[in-house]
Amino acid sequence: MAKTKTSLLAEFTKGLWQENPVLSMLLGLCPTLAVTSSAINGLSMGLAVIFTLVMSSALISLTRNLIPKEVRIPVFIIIIATFVTITDRSMAAYVPDLHKALGAFIPLIVVNCIILGRQEAFASKNNVGRSIIDALGMGIGFTMTLTVLGSIREILGSGMLFGAQVMPDAFAPWLVMILPPGAFITLGLLIGTANWINAKKG
Amino acid sequence: MNLIIIFLSAAIINNYVLVQFLGICPFVGVSKKVGPALSMGMATTFVMTLSASVAWLINHYILSSKTGLGLEFLQIVAFILVIASLVQLVEMFIKKMSKPLYDALGIFLPLITTNCAIMGVALNLVTKEYGFIESVVFGTSAGIGFTIAIVLMAGIREELELADVPKYFKGAPITMIIAGCLALAFMGFAGMI
Numbered sequence: 001m002a003k004t005k006t007s008l009l010a011e012f013t014k015g016l017w018q019e020n021p022v023l024s025m026l027l028g029l030c031p032t033l034a035v036t037s038s039a040i041n042g043l044s045m046g047l048a049v050i051f052t053l054v055m056s057s058a059l060i061s062l063t064r065n066l067i068p069k070e071v072r073i074p075v076f077i078i079i080i081a082t083f084v085t086i087t088d089r090s091m092a093a094y095v096p097d098l099h100k101a102l103g104a105f106i107p108l109i110v111v112n113c114i115i116l117g118r119q120e121a122f123a124s125k126n127n128v129g130r131s132i133i134d135a136l137g138m139g140i141g142f143t144m145t146l147t148v149l150g151s152i153r154e155i156l157g158s159g160m161l162f163g164a165q166v167m168p169d170a171f172a173p174w175l176v177m178i179l180p181p182g183a184f185i186t187l188g189l190l191i192g193t194a195n196w197i198n199a200k201k202g
Numbered sequence: 203m204n205l206i207i208i209f210l211s212a213a214i215i216n217n218y219v220l221v222q223f224l225g226i227c228p229f230v231g232v233s234k235k236v237g238p239a240l241s242m243g244m245a246t247t248f249v250m251t252l253s254a255s256v257a258w259l260i261n262h263y264i265l266s267s268k269t270g271l272g273l274e275f276l277q278i279v280a281f282i283l284v285i286a287s288l289v290q291l292v293e294m295f296i297k298k299m300s301k302p303l304y305d306a307l308g309i310f311l312p313l314i315t316t317n318c319a320i321m322g323v324a325l326n327l328v329t330k331e332y333g334f335i336e337s338v339v340f341g342t343s344a345g346i347g348f349t350i351a352i353v354l355m356a357g358i359r360e361e362l363e364l365a366d367v368p369k370y371f372k373g374a375p376i377t378m379i380i381a382g383c384l385a386l387a388f389m390g391f392a393g394m395i
Contacts, residue, residue, distance in 0.1 A: 026230065026374055030318050034223035077286060081279040089275060104325045107278045111318040113227060180221050181385040188371075188378030195370040 008133055015137030021114045022145040022187075023194040028114040031105045032146060033183040039162050042150030044098050046143025048091065048106060052083045053115050054135045057123040059083075061131035064124050076119045077110070084110045114142060145190075152186055153177045205339050208332075212343035215394055218319050219351035220385040225319030229352055230377050232310070239356035240349070245310045247345025249292060250323055253285050254341025257324035258334055260284060281324045289315045319348055354384060 021027045036042040091099040123131040157177030159167035218224045232242045264270045293311045327337045
């Protein structure tokens with residue numbers, strides 16, 4: 001009993017750092033780069049991914065014994081596309097401004113490798129509880145990375161964080177940080193730093 | 203004239219990889235050598251052109267609420283299915299018709315299904331309300347833009363083999379930083395149109 005408990009916790013925490021989808025596995029880079037021009041965009045993209053990931057993991061893990069092995073990938077894609085459509089339509093209805101800011105990247109969650117990757121590697125082989133825990137861990141790891149990246153770019157690029165002024169007036173914003181080059185360079189530095197911390201920890 | 207503007211805009215000014223961040227996974231994954239990078243770019247351009255035309259037809263005659271049956275909420279499901287089956291079809295067709303082409307593109311074709319640039323083109327041509335010819339030109343130009351970016355990157359990474367990169371920045375991190383510099387250079391095209 002104790003063993004299952006610790007491994008459940010390990011299942012959850014592995015997504016946060018050791019197997020962080022962006023920093024260590026380099027999955028889902030397109031939305032990571034595209035929507036992180038501000039912290040709030042990064043956070044909401046992360047939440048949309050958590051919802052899609054948890055729901056499709058739960059459904060796929062429930063039906064894992066019903067789906068024939070040969071056609072599993074198309075079935076997974078349809079299930080994921082269904083939940084992405086639900087997310088997309090709900091966001092368009094309730095938070096239209098945010099939906100507009102994230103643009104095509106909400107429908108593009110469907111081709112986000114993190115989601116299909118977790119179904120193939122985890123949900124199709126494990127029970128519902130563990131799959132949901134795994135999906136939550138991965139989703140939160142993804143969201144944290146996006147929020148950190150968005151915060152760095154927003155603070156340096158416009159002197160604000162979540163829309164509130166944080167830098168002194170004398171600070172001249174580095175416009176390049178909220179433009180595409182800033183996204184690539186900040187993510188490169190973040191991944192490099194993560195490698196360095198992992199090496200230090202041994 | 204309109205078509206030329208679409209071409210310039212999709213291939214260079216709003217480059218899919220460096221400005222719009224679509225197709226980053228193959229851009230990082232298949233840019234170690236110029237040869238494979240060029241094959242990947244060509245395979246992507248080919249599939250992108252095809253999927254743009256098929257996506258336009260499906261959207262115009264089936265999904266659109268103005269000219270079709272008003273099933274717009276099925277857009278995501280329909281497009282991803284079209285792209286996945288199209289890639290499969292193209293692979294089988296090329297294998298049968300041209301062995302050299304299959305050997306050159308073969309292993310890259312399955313990877314293309316997960317390239318979000320293809321899906322991005324399909325979604326974009328609907329929001330931009332392009333006609334059929336415009337959509338096809340748009341798909342091809344976006345593919346050419348992808349090829350330009352990935353070949354440039356592969357050229358730089360070949361030289362990088364000889365450079366003294368800090369240990370923790372080898373691989374993905376330095377690739378991202380170089381992509382940042384390329385993106386800075388591409389920003390110079392922004393005022394062209």
